[in-house]
């Protein structure tokens with residue numbers, strides 16, 4: 385038996401690789417010609433694969449490592465040398481990937497057995513039995529799923545009850561840091577011959593990629609080996625987790641990382657398993673290293689959101705990828721592609737993505753997605769931008785988060801859109817203080833663009849939104865505005881659109 389290890393399954397700690405010493409890896413390059421993937425994402429992916437290959441060989445595995453333009457070519461090369469071989473693969477989470485790979489293998493005369501992907505805490509069967517067939521097509525409730533997983537796994541549970549007495553400590557997790565607070569230094573990782581060679585390859589092969597190409601002398605931002613990923617996890621548990629909870633929704637100028645864990649890049653390619661990350665966080669509570677509200681909030685991101693997204697995506701594809709229930713039509717304005725903008729919040733968030741392929745979850749949802757949603761960008765254009773721009777982005781990750789949640793292209797994840805005026809950003813950040821736009825103004829010169837876009841968004845989508853979810857309060861405010869106010873809002877929105885299209889917002 386040979387285990388086929390994909391680039392997002394770089395672990396020897398779980399799965400069928402534990403029962404064989406023959407491994408196949410295919411490093412395909414052609415996919416990255418089709419989208420302008422962030423160079424740091426490609427560096428992370430190819431370098432991690434090559435490091436994993438070498439660590440397996442050092443541990444005695446026999447690894448066939450093929451570089452090819454496509455998986456099809458790679459599979460053909462493999463079966464020419466190993467006719468009729470039987471491959472085993474952990475099920476890839478992105479829609480249709482398993483079927484496509486199976487087809488390629490069978491076309492070359494081999495067999496492919498797909499097994500549970502043990503990089504995740506929960507299984508398909510667990511979610512499907514929770515959701516039940518009757519829930520197909522309706523909105524799934526994340527909070528219900530989260531509690532179910534806690535009960536089933538015993539994570540942060542004691543005598544059948546949540547530790548600390550509450551399922552959720554969000555009310556303690558919405559603080560902004562005091563002036564004297566500074567986040568822990570962000571760890572970086574050193575280059576070796578492999579990363580230097582992949583760096584040269586990526587720079588040469590993908591000159592049109594979108595994102596900053598770091599100098600080869602500059603330390604790596606993202607771990608590319610198991611050892612580096614574990615050292616990052618150690619640092620997170622010891623130095624970041626405690627403040628993660630209270631400041632997880634905050635945004636500060638010139639602070640891209642705050643107390644966020646920065647583990648998603650390593651987690652999403654298998655350098656860490658979800659179970660070990662959850663176990664380490666739960667142990668940090670037991671030993672008193674971090675308080676319950678931080679630990680609970682952190683674990684909810686993984687077993688609540690991350691696992692939930694994977695399952696909802698699986699059950700909602702392929703329709704979810706094309707969903708656009710608000711009939712949005714706009715392309716992404718140039719500022720998302722590095723164009724200048726005076727908007728302090730958007731400028732910070734876009735630059736974070738450009739510089740490192742990363743922005744934290746509130747920047748993703750309440751700045752980058754919120755603006756695109758209210759501006760009218762199609763969910764698909766925004767999804768593609770997230771997919772190519774973020775080091776931790778894969779189709780199964782971005783599609784539910786961006787199309788379902790950020791763009792409200794579908795109501796499968798939420799009964800109301802995450803649309804907000806500038807007030808939320810003002811409350812959770814220090815950006816508005818240094819922004820040339822006036823947060824207190826909705827219309828007229830220099831009014832914060834989020835404000836007029838918000839009211840216009842509610843008005844434009846009234847037919848779809850008025851009766852849904854918890855929108856009653858918002859529409860009570862909509863109903864109070866008179867014709868003069870609406871005319872001023874429309875005029876400001878027209879102005880915002882034309883400035884954005886000209887790259888002058």
Ligand code: SF4
Pocket residue numbers: 727728729730806807809810815816819820821822823832833834
């Ligand atoms: S004033 Fe508006 S555009 Fe400026 S930082 Fe605040 S929310 Fe963003």
